[in-house]
Amino acid sequence: MIKKQEVIPSMIKNQRLVQERRQQIVEGAVRLFIEKGFHKTTTREIARECGLSIGTMYEYIQSKEDVLYLVCHYIHSLLLEKLHSISSHHLTAKEMLASSLTQYFQIMDELRPYVVLIYQETKSLPSEQMKLVLAREEEITLFFEQMLVRGIEDGSFQIPPSSVRLTAHNIVVLGQMWAFRHWALRKMYTLKEYTEKQVSLLMIEIQGVRR
Amino acid sequence: MIKKQEVIPSMIKNQRLVQERRQQIVEGAVRLFIEKGFHKTTTREIARECGLSIGTMYEYIQSKEDVLYLVCHYIHSLLLEKLHSISSHHLTAKEMLASSLTQYFQIMDELRPYVVLIYQETKSLPSEQMKLVLAREEEITLFFEQMLVRGIEDGSFQIPPSSVRLTAHNIVVLGQMWAFRHWALRKMYTLKEYTEKQVSLLMIEIQGVRR
Amino acid sequence: MIKKQEVIPSMIKNQRLVQERRQQIVEGAVRLFIEKGFHKTTTREIARECGLSIGTMYEYIQSKEDVLYLVCHYIHSLLLEKLHSISSHHLTAKEMLASSLTQYFQIMDELRPYVVLIYQETKSLPSEQMKLVLAREEEITLFFEQMLVRGIEDGSFQIPPSSVRLTAHNIVVLGQMWAFRHWALRKMYTLKEYTEKQVSLLMIEIQGVRR
Amino acid sequence: MIKKQEVIPSMIKNQRLVQERRQQIVEGAVRLFIEKGFHKTTTREIARECGLSIGTMYEYIQSKEDVLYLVCHYIHSLLLEKLHSISSHHLTAKEMLASSLTQYFQIMDELRPYVVLIYQETKSLPSEQMKLVLAREEEITLFFEQMLVRGIEDGSFQIPPSSVRLTAHNIVVLGQMWAFRHWALRKMYTLKEYTEKQVSLLMIEIQGVRR
DNA sequence: AATGAATGAGCATTCATTCAT
DNA sequence: CATGAATGAATGCTCATTCAT
Numbered sequence: 001m002i003k004k005q006e007v008i009p010s011m012i013k014n015q016r017l018v019q020e021r022r023q024q025i026v027e028g029a030v031r032l033f034i035e036k037g038f039h040k041t042t043t044r045e046i047a048r049e050c051g052l053s054i055g056t057m058y059e060y061i062q063s064k065e066d067v068l069y070l071v072c073h074y075i076h077s078l079l080l081e082k083l084h085s086i087s088s089h090h091l092t093a094k095e096m097l098a099s100s101l102t103q104y105f106q107i108m109d110e111l112r113p114y115v116v117l118i119y120q121e122t123k124s125l126p127s128e129q130m131k132l133v134l135a136r137e138e139e140i141t142l143f144f145e146q147m148l149v150r151g152i153e154d155g156s157f158q159i160p161p162s163s164v165r166l167t168a169h170n171i172v173v174l175g176q177m178w179a180f181r182h183w184a185l186r187k188m189y190t191l192k193e194y195t196e197k198q199v200s201l202l203m204i205e206i207q208g209v210r211r
Numbered sequence: 212m213i214k215k216q217e218v219i220p221s222m223i224k225n226q227r228l229v230q231e232r233r234q235q236i237v238e239g240a241v242r243l244f245i246e247k248g249f250h251k252t253t254t255r256e257i258a259r260e261c262g263l264s265i266g267t268m269y270e271y272i273q274s275k276e277d278v279l280y281l282v283c284h285y286i287h288s289l290l291l292e293k294l295h296s297i298s299s300h301h302l303t304a305k306e307m308l309a310s311s312l313t314q315y316f317q318i319m320d321e322l323r324p325y326v327v328l329i330y331q332e333t334k335s336l337p338s339e340q341m342k343l344v345l346a347r348e349e350e351i352t353l354f355f356e357q358m359l360v361r362g363i364e365d366g367s368f369q370i371p372p373s374s375v376r377l378t379a380h381n382i383v384v385l386g387q388m389w390a391f392r393h394w395a396l397r398k399m400y401t402l403k404e405y406t407e408k409q410v411s412l413l414m415i416e417i418q419g420v421r422r
Numbered sequence: 423m424i425k426k427q428e429v430i431p432s433m434i435k436n437q438r439l440v441q442e443r444r445q446q447i448v449e450g451a452v453r454l455f456i457e458k459g460f461h462k463t464t465t466r467e468i469a470r471e472c473g474l475s476i477g478t479m480y481e482y483i484q485s486k487e488d489v490l491y492l493v494c495h496y497i498h499s500l501l502l503e504k505l506h507s508i509s510s511h512h513l514t515a516k517e518m519l520a521s522s523l524t525q526y527f528q529i530m531d532e533l534r535p536y537v538v539l540i541y542q543e544t545k546s547l548p549s550e551q552m553k554l555v556l557a558r559e560e561e562i563t564l565f566f567e568q569m570l571v572r573g574i575e576d577g578s579f580q581i582p583p584s585s586v587r588l589t590a591h592n593i594v595v596l597g598q599m600w601a602f603r604h605w606a607l608r609k610m611y612t613l614k615e616y617t618e619k620q621v622s623l624l625m626i627e628i629q630g631v632r633r
Numbered sequence: 634m635i636k637k638q639e640v641i642p643s644m645i646k647n648q649r650l651v652q653e654r655r656q657q658i659v660e661g662a663v664r665l666f667i668e669k670g671f672h673k674t675t676t677r678e679i680a681r682e683c684g685l686s687i688g689t690m691y692e693y694i695q696s697k698e699d700v701l702y703l704v705c706h707y708i709h710s711l712l713l714e715k716l717h718s719i720s721s722h723h724l725t726a727k728e729m730l731a732s733s734l735t736q737y738f739q740i741m742d743e744l745r746p747y748v749v750l751i752y753q754e755t756k757s758l759p760s761e762q763m764k765l766v767l768a769r770e771e772e773i774t775l776f777f778e779q780m781l782v783r784g785i786e787d788g789s790f791q792i793p794p795s796s797v798r799l800t801a802h803n804i805v806v807l808g809q810m811w812a813f814r815h816w817a818l819r820k821m822y823t824l825k826e827y828t829e830k831q832v833s834l835l836m837i838e839i840q841g842v843r844r
Numbered sequence: 845a846a847t848g849a850a851t852g853a854g855c856a857t858t859c860a861t862t863c864a865t
Numbered sequence: 866c867a868t869g870a871a872t873g874a875a876t877g878c879t880c881a882t883t884c885a886t
Contacts, residue, residue, distance in 0.1 A: 012849065037334060039250040043877055054878080055851050064877065119391075120331050123248060138395055165399055166408055169392060170385070177384050180330075184349055188376055197377055205412050223866070254860060266863085266868045275860065434870065459756060461672040465856055477859085477872045486856065541813075542753050545670065560817055587821055588830055595810050596803070602752075603802060606771055610798055619799055623838050645845070676881055688847045688884085697881065 007132065008066050011059045021060045024050045026074045029067045034113045038068050038121045068121060069129040075114045076136040082107045083143055093156035097147060097206065098199055101171065104144075105195040108175040115179035144168040148206065157206050167205055174198045218343065219277050222270045232271045235261045237285045240278045245324045249279055249332045279332060280340040286325045287347040293318045294354055304367035308358060308417065309410060312382065315355075316406040319386040326390035355379040359417065368417045378416055385409050429554065430488050433481045443482045446472045448496045451489045456535040460490050460543045490543060491551040497536045498558040504529045505565055515578035519569060519628065520621055523593065526566075527617040530597040537601035566590040570628065579628050589627055596620045640765065641699050644692045654693045657683045659707045662700045667746045671701055671754045701754060702762040708747045709769040715740045716776055726789035730780060730839065731832060734804065737777075738828040741808040748812035777801040781839065790839050800838055807831050 010018045028050025032041040043064050047054040061067055086103045108115060122133050145168040151157035152164070159167055178185060178194055185194060221229045239261025243252040254275050258265040272278055297314045319326060333344050356379040362368035363375070370378055389396060389405055396405060432440045450472025454463040465486050469476040483489055508525045530537060544555050567590040573579035574586070581589055600607060600616055607616060643651045661683025665674040676697050680687040694700055719736045741748060755766050778801040784790035785797070792800055811818060811827055818827060 014849085017849080039335075042875080053851050055853095055880085056849075058878065059849070116334075120334055123327075123331055124250075134394060141395070162404075163408055166396075166405070169388070169396065170409075170412070173384065173388050173392065174381070177380070181380060181384065183345055184352070185377075185380065193373075194377070197374055198381075201381070201416050204415055225866090228866090253858085264868050265861090266870095267866080269861070270866070436870085439870080461757075464854085475872050476857085477874095478870075480857065481870070538756075542756055545753055546672075556816060563817070584826075585830055588818075588827070591810070591814060591818065592807070592831075592834070595806065595814065599802070599806050603806065605767055606774070607799075607802065615795075616799070619796055620803075623803070626837055627834050647845090650845085675879085686847050687882090688849095689845080691882070692845070 007129070008069065009062060018060060021052065021056075022070055024052065025057060025060060025067060026070045030071050030074065030114070030117070033068070033071060033121065034117055038124050043067075065124070065126055065129065069125055069133070072118055072122060072125070072129075072133045073136070075111070075118055076133070076139075078114065079107065079111060080136070080139060080143075082111075083140065093151035093154055094203070094207075097151060097157075098203060100144075100147060101175075101199045101202060102195055104171070104175050105178060105191065105198065108178050109191045112179040112182060115176050119176070119180050141165070141168045141172050144171045151206070159206060167202075170205065171202055174202065218340070219280065220273060229271060232263065232267075233281055235263065236268060236271060236278060237281045241282050241285065241325070241328070244279070244282055244332065245328055249335050254278075276335070276337055276340065280336055280344070283329055283333060283336070283340075283344045284347070286322070286329055287344070287350075289325065290318065290322060291347070291350060291354075293322075294351065304362035304365055305414075305418075308362060308368075309414060311355075311358060312386075312410045312413060313406055315382070315386050316389060316402065316409065319389050320402045323390040323393060326387050330387070330391050352376070352379045352383050355382045362417070370417060378413075381416065382413055385413065429551070430483060430491065432483070440482060443474065443478075444492055446474065447479060447482060447489060448492045452493050452496065452536070452539070455490070455493060455543065456539055460546050465489075487546070487548055487551065491547055491555070494540055494544060494547070494551075494555045495558070497533070497540055498555070498561075500536065501529065501533060502558070502561060502565075504533075505562065515573035515576055516625070516629075519573060519579075520625060522566075522569060523597075523621045523624060524617055526593070526597050527600060527613065527620065530600050531613045534601040534604060537598050541598070541602050563587070563590045563594050566593045573628070581628060589624075592627065593624055596624065640762070641702065642695060651693060654685065654689075655703055657685065658690060658693060658700060659703045663704050663707065663747070663750070666701070666704060666754065667750055671757050676700075698757070698759055698762065702758055702766065705751055705755060705758070705762075705766045706769070708744070708751055709766070709772075711747065712740065712744060713769070713772060713776070715744075716773065726784035726787055727836070727840075730784060730790075731836060733777075733780060734808075734832045734835060735828055737804070737808050738811060738824065738831065741811050742824045745812040745815060748809050752809070752813050774798070774801045774805050777804045784839070792839060800835075803838065804835055807835065 012018050012021075025046065029041070029046045032045055032049055035041075043057070044054055046064075046067060047057045050057070061070070083104065086100050118133075118137075122130060122137075125133060145165055148157060148159060148164050148167060152159060152161075175198075178191070189197070223229050223232075236257065239259075240252070240257045243256055243260055246252075254268070255265055257275075257278060258268045261268070272281070294315065297311050329344075329348075333341060333348075336344060356376055359368060359370060359375050359378060363370060363372075386409075389402070400408070434440050434443075447468065450470075451463070451468045454467055454471055457463075465479070466476055468486075468489060469479045472479070483492070505526065508522050540555075540559075544552060544559075547555060567587055570579060570581060570586050570589060574581060574583075597620075600613070611619070645651050645654075658679065661681075662674070662679045665678055665682055668674075676690070677687055679697075679700060680690045683690070694703070716737065719733050751766075751770075755763060755770075758766060778798055781790060781792060781797050781800060785792060785794075808831075811824070822830070
């Protein structure tokens with residue numbers, strides 16, 4: 001599911017090296033993109049930041065947009081990895097979901113600048129790569145959707161089938177919201193407070209009261 | 212509330228002319244920004260699109276970022292105007308809110324590209340202007356917050372005071388979500404379905420079940 | 423016939439200025455192209471040579487290839503202009519042709535570097551512009567073709583119709599040859615000697631001996 | 634006469650290997666140069682096309698210009714080889730020349746893209762190598778010059794000594810013209826027609842009518 | 845002898861902004 | 866007030882060549 005679908009060609013043959021150098025590039029670029037945005041970051045800056053010469057960097061990518069794609073891919077990988085490592089050895093489906101949500105909100109807090117970056121720069125990708133990134137974004141939704149489906153199947157949740165996906169979207173968005181509205185939310189709530197309130201709301205939605 | 216807080220100096224004295232020309236600029240720019248984004252739009256294109264010469268345009272702004280600020284300001288004006296014109300001659304606070312939410316979702320649908328633009332380009336503003344734009348964004352939240360407060364005061368809603376603002380944020384975000392996740396949501400829901408489900412969820416939140 | 427078919431768009435509105443500046447560009451570029459060839463000349467060098475800033479130069483052209491096109495166009499204009507100003511107030515068609523040939527060879531000598539440039543760089547043009555340049559090249563052939571036709575019509579020349587165009591091509595090429603084989607020819611012949619011999623040969627061809 | 638005048642140093646000692654690899658390089662490069670020109674072909678492309686690594690290729694050349702020189706040398710070798718293999722077991726000098734001319738025109742047709750390449754890219758050679766290439770070009774002229782001299786000596790041809798070399802040049806150029814003016818000539822003549830007309834013209838020149 | 849990763853000077857081109865008219 | 870020609874620093878990207886392995 002988190003398959004590394006590398007669509008970007010490289011001039012370099014040694015695949016191990018390609019992986020390694022691209023990791024370097026991504027790590028340098030992500031810092032800069034967060035700090036000043038994709039458009040205001042120059043390829044020269046990226047090269048300097050990741051310790052490669054401009055020429056060498058271009059042996060591993062084809063265009064500046066490729067760097068953005070690699071960065072988005074990397075962020076989604078981080079996110080999906082953390083998501084899938086969520087511990088779920090709980091007894092009831094309800095408990096498991098609540099715990100997952102809490103952990104998800106925690107992740108959103110940790111990756112706050114990354115989440116904002118994805119939100120703001122995905123649109124700068126060439127359409128082909130944008131599609132791939134959006135597909136990965138949907139994977140996150142799918143993660144929660146499947147969790148919900150399991151709860152429905154064992155009778156724990158009462159969400160009508162037509163609402164399952166929307167509920168998953170709501171979960172995802174209310175989590176990301178902590179990142180992209182942080183400028184406002186932080187003035188009133190701590191992560192803990194925010195998490196408690198939103199999880200509580202989502203649990204109501206999931207238990208199907210009045211739906 | 213929708214006070215035109217003009218922070219942008221102009222070379223031109225005649226204030227009526229300044230208003231008029233800036234409206235021209237905004238209307239041209241917004242089309243282009245939606246189509247190709249702020250960074251990929253050139254000042255020349257903006258001038259051409261709004262029927263001014265590049266020189267004349269610069270008599271009314273100081274930098275390209277000013278245009279972005281004017282555009283953001285304009286979008287928020289549109290939004291706030293529509294929001295404040297929401298009809299509210301209903302009997303109960305509950306009914307009034309439900310109707311407002313429905314109308315708000317309708318507005319989000321109409322202004323979809325504008326909402327997305329605000330989401331993606333606000334970060335390109337100089338920090339001073341970004342603050343002003345975010346303040347206007349909070350005004351939208353405030354609109355719903357006040358509506359909730361009225362409902363609480365007359366006993367219709369049971370939201371703990373500490374959650375009022377968050378609920379307002381939730382309303383705003385679940386509305387904007389129809390715009391910025393439209394690429395995924397449109398595959399499953401019509402605006403009507405989306406509105407019904409989300410309004411229903413928000414009404415539960417507001418009526419304070421298990422909170 | 424020497425119609426200035428300007429196909430190259432410019433950012434500048436004032437057409438007189440466009441003409442003037444392009445003339446500047448062409449005059450600078452032609453010197454450099456002759457000296458070092460099209461590919462080894464940089465746009466910065468062209469700008470410097472013609473006294474424009476690089477930015478200003480690009481207001482009058484769209485690409486480096488455009489400069490090459492303008493240069494080719496200019497050279498053909500020079501050539502065609504000189505060709506059409508060939509005096510031809512002679513009595514017989516035969517005399518007129520001989521004189522024209524002599525003057526044509528004289529022109530080829532004067533424009534030697536230009537002729538070589540056209541020969542070597544036309545292929546670097548985008549195909550659309552190459553076609554236009556080749557069409558102008560054919561105009562030169564046409565010039566002699568028409569002269570031959572007139573001589574045939576009044577009975578002075580005995581060239582079969584199917585050979586008229588080839589004869590015109592031969593005239594043109596034997597003239598250009600003085601330019602592009604000059605490195606070898608100059609070792610043995612002066613322009614005068616070369617002209618006499620080739621004109622004499624061409625006159626035989628035209629008088630149709632054994633054809 | 635077709636002596637391989639190797640002026641290009643190599644890192645490799647084994648001369649047989651040097652010959653072999655350079656042949657590989659030339660065969661790859663000539664295809665690319667014809668297709669897209671010398672300047673628009675990259676060394677990487679040449680290496681790929683000839684099946685060598687870029688590093689290996691550079692063991693056998695010193696610069697990209699060296700490849701161009703090798704290519705020019707190769708083309709001249711092809712040309713001179715074909716030229717010298719022209720069958721000449723005819724009786725009279727006149728017949729022999731006519732046959733040679735016909736076969737030469739045939740060769741020019743076969744090698745059309747090569748001839749054009751030489752015409753357009755020789756100027757890109759460093760002057761030292763350009764001289765060598767031009768010397769080989771003169772060898773072609775010399776081939777015909779010698780044929781003419783033999784005809785003069787046995788009384789078959791009546792060309793004044795001062796015109797022999799020019800006549801040889803004319804032969805060479807009228808042959809090459811079929812290649813470099815093919816874009817125009819092909820519209821009116823087949824190779825056969827072209828050959829007949831030009832050979833006929835050249836035979837007049839050689840038989841010295843009115844000279 | 846072969847390889848291919850690394851280099852960075854250099855290139856064509858863009859574009860926000862200015863300012864003389 | 867309006868115009869649009871002029872500017873040049875800055876940008877993304879290329880590619881011939883080298884050299885450690």
